[in-house]
Amino acid sequence: MTIELHGVAFSYANDATKSLLNIDHWSVAKGERVLVHGPSGSGKSTLLNVMGGLLTCSVGEVTLLGERLDRMNARQRDQFRANHVGYVFQRFNLVPYLNAIENIELASTFAAGKQRSSVREEATNLLHSLNVIPSDWSKPTSHLSMGQQQRVAIARALINTPEILIADEPTSSLDAENRDNFLRLLLGLVDEKNTTLVFVSHDLAIAQYFTRVQALSEFNKEHC
Numbered sequence: 001m002t003i004e005l006h007g008v009a010f011s012y013a014n015d016a017t018k019s020l021l022n023i024d025h026w027s028v029a030k031g032e033r034v035l036v037h038g039p040s041g042s043g044k045s046t047l048l049n050v051m052g053g054l055l056t057c058s059v060g061e062v063t064l065l066g067e068r069l070d071r072m073n074a075r076q077r078d079q080f081r082a083n084h085v086g087y088v089f090q091r092f093n094l095v096p097y098l099n100a101i102e103n104i105e106l107a108s109t110f111a112a113g114k115q116r117s118s119v120r121e122e123a124t125n126l127l128h129s130l131n132v133i134p135s136d137w138s139k140p141t142s143h144l145s146m147g148q149q150q151r152v153a154i155a156r157a158l159i160n161t162p163e164i165l166i167a168d169e170p171t172s173s174l175d176a177e178n179r180d181n182f183l184r185l186l187l188g189l190v191d192e193k194n195t196t197l198v199f200v201s202h203d204l205a206i207a208q209y210f211t212r213v214q215a216l217s218e219f220n221k222e223h224c
Contacts, residue, residue, distance in 0.1 A: 001063075002164060002196045003028040003051060008060030010043075010050055020046050021057070022221040030163075033190065033197045037204055038216035044200035047216065048166050051198065052085050053077035065163055082110035086157035086195075088167040088186070092149050096142035100127060100152045103141055104159050111160040119159065126155035130185055146174075150182050158189055165190060167199040171206065183209050 003026075010021040020043045028034055038044050049055040050062060053069045056077075062069040065084055069077055094103050104123040127137060130151040141149055150170070157165060167186070171179040187209055190197050199210065207213045 001027040002030045002032075002065060003198070004061070004063040005051070006061040006063075008050065008057045008062060010046060010055065010057050019058070021050065023060070023219055024221070026219045028196060028198060030196055031194055032212055033187065033210045034199065034212045034214065035207060035210040036198065036200045036214055036216050037202060037207075038200075039202060042216050043220060044202075044216055045168050047220070048168050048198065048200060052087065052166050053081050078110060079112070082160065083112055084163050086160065086162035086165045088153050088157045088165070088170045090169045090172060092153040092170070094141040094149060094152060094156070097140050099139055100132060100137045100141060100144070100148075100155075103152055104156045107156045107159050122159060123155060126158060126189075127151070129189065130155055147178060147181070150174075150178075151185065154182075154186055154189065158193065158195070161193060163196060165195045165197045167197065169201050171201065171203065176205070179203075179206065 005023050005026045008021055008023045009019045011019045036044060036047065046055065050057050051064070053062075053072070057070055060070065064080070067080060069080065072080065095106065098106065101120065101123050104126070105119050108119045124137070132148055132151045132155075136144055136148055141152055144152065153170070171182055174182060183206060187197075204213070
């Protein structure tokens with residue numbers, strides 16, 4: 001399995017008596033495209049942050065690509081994430097005063113074995129494949145349309161050729177046409193690179209794009 005969670009619980013320090021996550025077992029196989037859905041506040045983003053090593057579980061085992069994230073220190077998790085995990089965030093989290101190429105290059109800073117020249121070449125290839133016109137590459141991303149920012153965010157998430165891609169409700173603020181355009185672009189690249197995708201959303205209208213659709217409540221026990 002590419003992703004495995006065993007006996008995972010998570011609670012925030014300011015409310016340690018309430019487990020936001022309480023998962024006996026959950027796994028994702030290589031190449032799956034998984035949609036996890038649930039209402040706001042149900043723990044979807046927390047699941048992704050624990051799975052990606054941004055948060056550490058209170059108890060339990062988090063295994064990605066055969067490596068135990070729960071046994072790593074913060075620096076080791078950061079390095080592992082840079083080398084193996086890509087993120088597409090809800091609000092894209094681009095640095096507004098950097099241009100498209102610079103935002104993408106920034107994501108490669110901590111990845112092992114990346115040469116600046118090869119990163120720039122791969123960045124331009126990704127932007128071409130995502131239909132971002134060259135005249136937009138040198139503009140601050142704050143000057144780009146929402147659609148172009150989406151494409152830059154996809155390129156940034158994929159620049160290190162991650163085995164795992166995590167997407168945290170990136171379509172939540174989009175209308176149906178832009179949502180579907182975004183998903184077609186994202187999933188086309190995911191399929192091309194055989195990337196494992198975990199995507200969380202409250203919107204079941206996008207279920208058709210995924211190979212597995214699960215409610216978080218199916219594998220996350222009632223909060224306790």
